[in-house]
Amino acid sequence: MIKLTGLAAALFKEIAKIPVTDCHEHLPTEAERVGRRIDFTELFRHYTRADLECAGLPLGDAAWEQHEVFDTAKPVLPRWRKLKPYLEAIRHGSYAYPAFAYLRDVLGFENLTDSTVEAVSERLQADNRRGLYRKVMQKLCGIETAIQCKEGVVRGDQDFFVYLARDRVEQPDGCAAPADAIARLEREQSRSIRTLADFADALGAHVEREKRRGAVGLKIGMAYRRTLEVADVAAADAERVFVRVRRSVRSGVSEADRLALEDYLLRREIEHCIDAGLVVAIHTGYQAGLGNDIRNARATSLWPLLKDYPQARFDLFHGSFPYTSDMTVLGKYFPNVALNMCWMHIMGPEVSRRALAEWLDAVPATKIFAFGGDYMVVEKVYGHLELARADVAQVLAGKVEAGRMSEAEALKVARLLFRENPRRWYRLK
Numbered sequence: 001m002i003k004l005t006g007l008a009a010a011l012f013k014e015i016a017k018i019p020v021t022d023c024h025e026h027l028p029t030e031a032e033r034v035g036r037r038i039d040f041t042e043l044f045r046h047y048t049r050a051d052l053e054c055a056g057l058p059l060g061d062a063a064w065e066q067h068e069v070f071d072t073a074k075p076v077l078p079r080w081r082k083l084k085p086y087l088e089a090i091r092h093g094s095y096a097y098p099a100f101a102y103l104r105d106v107l108g109f110e111n112l113t114d115s116t117v118e119a120v121s122e123r124l125q126a127d128n129r130r131g132l133y134r135k136v137m138q139k140l141c142g143i144e145t146a147i148q149c150k151e152g153v154v155r156g157d158q159d160f161f162v163y164l165a166r167d168r169v170e171q172p173d174g175c176a177a178p179a180d181a182i183a184r185l186e187r188e189q190s191r192s193i194r195t196l197a198d199f200a201d202a203l204g205a206h207v208e209r210e211k212r213r214g215a216v217g218l219k220i221g222m223a224y225r226r227t228l229e230v231a232d233v234a235a236a237d238a239e240r241v242f243v244r245v246r247r248s249v250r251s252g253v254s255e256a257d258r259l260a261l262e263d264y265l266l267r268r269e270i271e272h273c274i275d276a277g278l279v280v281a282i283h284t285g286y287q288a289g290l291g292n293d294i295r296n297a298r299a300t301s302l303w304p305l306l307k308d309y310p311q312a313r314f315d316l317f318h319g320s321f322p323y324t325s326d327m328t329v330l331g332k333y334f335p336n337v338a339l340n341m342c343w344m345h346i347m348g349p350e351v352s353r354r355a356l357a358e359w360l361d362a363v364p365a366t367k368i369f370a371f372g373g374d375y376m377v378v379e380k381v382y383g384h385l386e387l388a389r390a391d392v393a394q395v396l397a398g399k400v401e402a403g404r405m406s407e408a409e410a411l412k413v414a415r416l417l418f419r420e421n422p423r424r425w426y427r428l429k
Contacts, residue, residue, distance in 0.1 A: 001105065002390045007400060011407070012393035015414045020385065021422040022137070022146040024281075024317065024342035024372030029150075029157045030133045033378065038128050039121035040080065040112060041070045043099035044087065046376045047346065050290055051096065055089035080117045087112075094346045098383025106140065106382060124379075133158050136378050141385050144419065145428055147372070149219055162428065164219040164281055165210035168203055169265045178245045178253075178261055196235065196242040200268040207272040216426045217279030217315065220266070223297035224287050230305045231263045238264035270309055279313045279426055281340075285321035286347055299326040306334045313425060315369070319344050324355035331363035338425050339363060342372025345387040356395045360413070369425075370417035392417060 004012050027033070044052065053059050059067055069079050090096050103109050107123050109116050127135075137143040138160065148163040155163075168185055182193050185202045193199050207218060222228065241261040244253050273280050284299040299320035306314060317340045320326040331339045339359055344352045359368055371388040373381035396410040405413070422428070 002386060004390060004393060006397070007407070008390075008394045008397035011397055011400075011410060011414070012389055014411055015389045015393055015418070016142070018142070018415050018418045019144040020142055020371060021369075021419050021428070022141075022143045022372055022381070022385075023315075023340050023369045023422050024374045025146050025148050025381070026150060026374060026376045027133070027146075027148060027378055028376065030130065031157070034128050034130060034132060036128075037072045038124050039072050039076055040117050040124065041072065041083070042124055042377060043102065043379060044083070044096075045070070046380070047288060048090070048095050048099065050288065051090040051093055052083075052086050053290060055086040057083070057086040076118050076121050077114070080112075080114070094349055094387065097387060098346065098380035101383030101386055102379045106136075106379070133378055134160075136382060140382050143381075143385075145423070147216065147422070147426065155213060162214065162216045162426070164217045165207070165215040165278075167218060167220045167222070167266075167269065168206045169262055169269055170220070170222060178242075178258060179248065182245070194246065196239045196264075199242065199265060203265060203269045204272040204275075207269065207276050207278065211276045211278060215278060216428065217281050218269070218273050219281045219283070221283045222262075222266075223283045223285075224292065225296070226259060226262070227296050228282070228284065228298065228301035230266050230302070231260070232267065232304065232308060233260045233264040235264065267305075267308075270305070270312055274309065274311045277427070279315050281315040281317060283317050284326075285318040285323065286343075298323050299330055302330070306330065306337055310334075310336050312336055314338065315340050315425065317342055317372075318347070319352070319355050321347050321355075322351055324351060325358065327355070328358050328362050331359060331367055338367045338369060338421070340369040340372060340422075341388070342369070343374035345371070345391055346384050349387055349391055353391050353395050356391065357398065360395065360399065365413050365416055366421055366424075368417055369422045370414075389418075 049059060057069070068074065069083050071079070091100065103112060103120065107120060109120055112120060137146060143160065145160055145162060148161050150163060169181060182199065185206065186193055189202055189205055191202065193202055210218070238261050241253060241257045245261065270280055282302065283297070285297050286294065287297060297320070299316055314337045316327065316330065316337060319339065319341055321344055327339045330337050341352060341356070344355070370392050371385055373384045375381055375384065392414055396414060399405050400407055400410050
């Protein structure tokens, strides 16, 4: 348990009673999860991998299950001993905190050691059965609704899941070939895309289909591979690039051409979201993994897009971390922008607290979302939510102690941040 004192501790206790709208997750279906054999390494999958690599563990590009440390078919102790020195290097970081919080508070182990690692593994596998998601997310965390970023995965899985559709301008697997995006849409819709207008129509059909299936928004993750600036490109200019792409004249399509075509199509896709009443969620700031170009992901690059589409509801993810003041300006200037703290509390609690304090000074409290676990591992949602509650409690305590609000007003703000704001923005029933 995070140790808070005084007013922050009292607020934390009350905040923990507020039903939570979890604004972003990447969880597999429960059936997929319980169909795998797991052990202690499950607690160190996903984001923790980057910290382990930074600490010197050679993982390379192999999938988790293909690396000897995470191969659950092999004996536990030798793998634990290989992982232990790297884990010691990251154990006090915020990425690792949720793993140890679950170990301590839920599994009942004070630490992960040579003498406990096998028992921890056995307990995790014993709990790895149907009902796990409801136990962790609803019973332990008090999550009322979770917005999943798993298109086509959440339907029929958990009744408290809703989901975001995925952008179809983004190429499959993040590659830089627009022809691959065309081919995917043609397969999905059993249609031929021969003109730029066909492509735009197919994007509209994708948005409408996902809305019918229950999507509450559409996620754009382009910041992993390109700038967030989306220019207003003339149709004739985009058409010229499209013709070369369609004819597979790839040598004639420069990076600038590709971006121009994408920019044109992204704007059409956003227009379809406006028509369908779907939120447009955009990744900003820090990217997962190692060696990404953070310069691509500064939220202020979105300025032209936000200005040109006042009818859209934008949900800007991750606070443009570490450039969190970008969000202060965007949230203050644009009524159509909400600031989402998903992933932020494990990126860095200190930065997250400073950001939230600054945002509450400048941005309407009705446009800030406090939490999204952003996880592929359900157990780690528990510890991330604890960090989020502690961060919000400390920030609000500071506002109360400074005479900016009463305790009752602070709890009202907390309820907005953790539940009411995202429910209203996403029009959740």
